[in-house]
Amino acid sequence: MKVDSLTVSMFATNCYIVSCPDTNEALVIDPGAEGKSIIAQVDRLGLIVKYIINTHAHVDHIGANGKLKQDYSAPILLNRKDLELYRNPGFGLKLILKKQPLPDQFLAEGDEVTFGNLKLQVLETPGHTEGGICLLGSGAVFCGDTLFAGSIGRTDLAGGSYDSLMKSIESKLLTLPPETKVYPGHGPATTIKAEASGNPFLT
Numbered sequence: 001m002k003v004d005s006l007t008v009s010m011f012a013t014n015c016y017i018v019s020c021p022d023t024n025e026a027l028v029i030d031p032g033a034e035g036k037s038i039i040a041q042v043d044r045l046g047l048i049v050k051y052i053i054n055t056h057a058h059v060d061h062i063g064a065n066g067k068l069k070q071d072y073s074a075p076i077l078l079n080r081k082d083l084e085l086y087r088n089p090g091f092g093l094k095l096i097l098k099k100q101p102l103p104d105q106f107l108a109e110g111d112e113v114t115f116g117n118l119k120l121q122v123l124e125t126p127g128h129t130e131g132g133i134c135l136l137g138s139g140a141v142f143c144g145d146t147l148f149a150g151s152i153g154r155t156d157l158a159g160g161s162y163d164s165l166m167k168s169i170e171s172k173l174l175t176l177p178p179e180t181k182v183y184p185g186h187g188p189a190t191t192i193k194a195e196a197s198g199n200p201f202l203t
Contacts, residue, residue, distance in 0.1 A: 001118050001138040003183065006041055009033035011060035014185055016142055017042055020116025025050045027115050028068060029135065029142050030185060032060045035067025042072075049074045050115045053107075055144025055185060056129040057086035058157075065100050075104035077113065079124065082131030085159060107133055123172045127165020128153035134172065140181040141192075147173055147182060149190035152201045169202065 004017040013032035019025065026047040031038050042049060049072040054062050057078060065076055078086060086103065107113070111122040113135065120137040125146045132153075134143040145153040147169055155162040173182075178193035195202060 009060050013060045019047050020118045023116030025116035027051050029053045030061040031064035031068050033063040035064035039071050051077050053077045056132040057082035059089035069101050077105050077107050078103040079131035079133050080106040125168035125172050127168045130159040142183045145185040148184045149188050
């Protein structure tokens with residue numbers, strides 16, 4: 001599995017382009033803004049976008065969905081529990097966000113997203129939002145705003161729950177192999193081992 005990333009939007013969101021080296025099929029995870037830059041990177045890499053996936057529906061993670069959908073006709077995937085948030089993505093910025101195409105498919109716990117010879121498994125990890133998900137596979141987990149290097153997702157926005165977030169992290173993420181690479185929605189990559197031993201919110 002090959003992972004390329006861009007940092008986009010005023011919120012410094014990590015958009016991940018995850019691809020199968022054998023087939024060049026790819027996923028675009030959390031295209032939060034700057035659709036032209038994301039498309040340019042995909043095209044430079046010679047990839048075929050199979051799915052556009054949102055780990056949750058905040059504006060800084062869905063902002064370029066429409067542009068990518070227009071260019072690649074790839075299905076947009078989201079957890080159904082975040083559909084209402086997707087329609088009104090919040091932060092008081094919805095007026096500057098063009099109307100987004102609705103999700104084409106909904107993801108739930110245990111679903112698998114296949115691209116080329118690879119697949120990622122869906123983990124439902126509510127807490128930052130009701131419909132937050134992580135994507136697990138090939139020794140890595142893409143965790144949106146659930147877990148960060150040295151921190152955790154905020155829970156003071158609509159649909160947030162500190163208790164739910166901590167349960168998600170403890171039951172779904174900290175149980176993964178220590179060497180699992182963690183690709184968060186903001187900030188640098190880390191590992192499960194590093195967060196289990198050094199994250200001040202978890203130790």
